[in-house]
Amino acid sequence: MDALTLLVDGLRLRARLTYWGGVCGDWLMDHNSDTAIWFHLLSKGEGWVHAPAWQPALRLEEGDLIVFLPHAPRHVISYSPSEIPTDFSNVRATSVDEGETGFVCGFIELGMPRSSLWTALPAEILIRKSQAGEILSWLLQLIIKESITPRFGTNSIIERLCDSIFVLVLRHCIEENLVHQGVFAAMQDHRIEPALTRIHREPGRPWTLESLCSLAGLSKTAFSNRFTELVGCPPIEYVATWRMQTAAGLLRETGMTIDDVAERCGYRSVSAFSKIFKRTFGVAPGSFRIARPHDCMAQERESTERRSSA
Incomplete structure (x- = not known):
């Protein structure tokens, strides 16, 4: 096996889903963590990333994947290029078919998030649908299709597919010369x-x-x-x-x-x-x-509470 495969296997990195489905109204994704990698795949519609790296806000479209590492500055994803909601009274969680926008969101816990292993990677990794390449593009489409038409075992299938996405994201960073040290x-x-x-x-x-x-x-x-x-x-x-x-x-x-x-x-x-x-x-x-990292637990609980109140 090669060094990348052994590294990923050795760390036992596993994706944990926090949400897959649709949203309507003035929605907001506020997933920041000092200990985990967060990923967001747009399965339908559009959204905007509000972060220091992108001014004005970055537009995401169906099939786009964005990944935030623990050293990324604070960021949010919202329904609007200019508005960031302060409450969730006008938000409704739905199926992907019924939602204005669809997401597959989750995180990967890291044992040592501040080690040079991770800080050498870009803090934010954006892979457009058009940039994904054949294999990653197929995988993203599989995840989107599974999230749109859920069946028995969908949650587990999406999580395991997301494990593979992370490896392909790492390979993308290496092959696109986005990593110069580490x-x-x-x-x-x-x-x-x-x-x-x-x-x-x-x-x-x-x-x-x-x-x-x-x-x-x-x-x-x-x-x-x-x-x-x-x-x-x-x-x-x-x-x-x-x-x-x-x-x-x-x-x-x-x-x-x-x-x-x-x-x-x-x-x-x-x-x-x-x-x-x-x-x-x-x-x-x-x-x-x-003990799982506190902030990951808080984010997961917050996400569940928002969906329950929607």
Whole structure:
């Protein structure tokens, strides 16, 4: 497997839907998060993004996809190029067929949202329907069609399709040269990519600078300088960061014990693993496992309350 596949699989990134359907009236999408990637696919009609990156407001049309990373400035999407509603008294949630505008919205939780892995990506990623390319375009149309004609299992199907969308978005950023530094840029370097692939595949291996240099076929100085320039941190520091991100994914998405997670990530001592994990995330591994990021919970609850009152 290539470095990108191993990275996505290792982090166990999963899309969580918050809304798919239609809206009528003076609607507003206010999904900002410091810990999650939010995505919005327009399945019908049009909407406008109000954000510092776009002045005046950015118009979205059917088939357009916009993604906001945690380092994006505050933004909203509304029914109007000039108006931002202050209440929701004139909003109605409907089916896509009945709505003036249709959306598929959701988020992907990140274990370490401020790591260079994510901050090296554009804060806002817009992919127009006309720019999507053949494979991504097909996938977007599948999601739109499934959301318009829901059947048994529609929610699960859309979420899994959205998992694939995120991988294609990452590939789009790489192939369109939207990433100039960080891990995603380093994956394109023929000397650094083999080392990244092995790190992502085997986070628990006792990596040393010497063993990584041998994979790249470079001297310690040359490899260290090249890796640091591209990725943004020294090789061994990246290994430590990757282990923590892997641990976060394993704790959230699997039933593995903390002991097994520690071993999988290269820590022979559970106490040492727990100490480093708490220093990184601010909470012990067990607490991290049972607690989802507060702002994602608040956004999801707020979205549900709005639909219920509509």
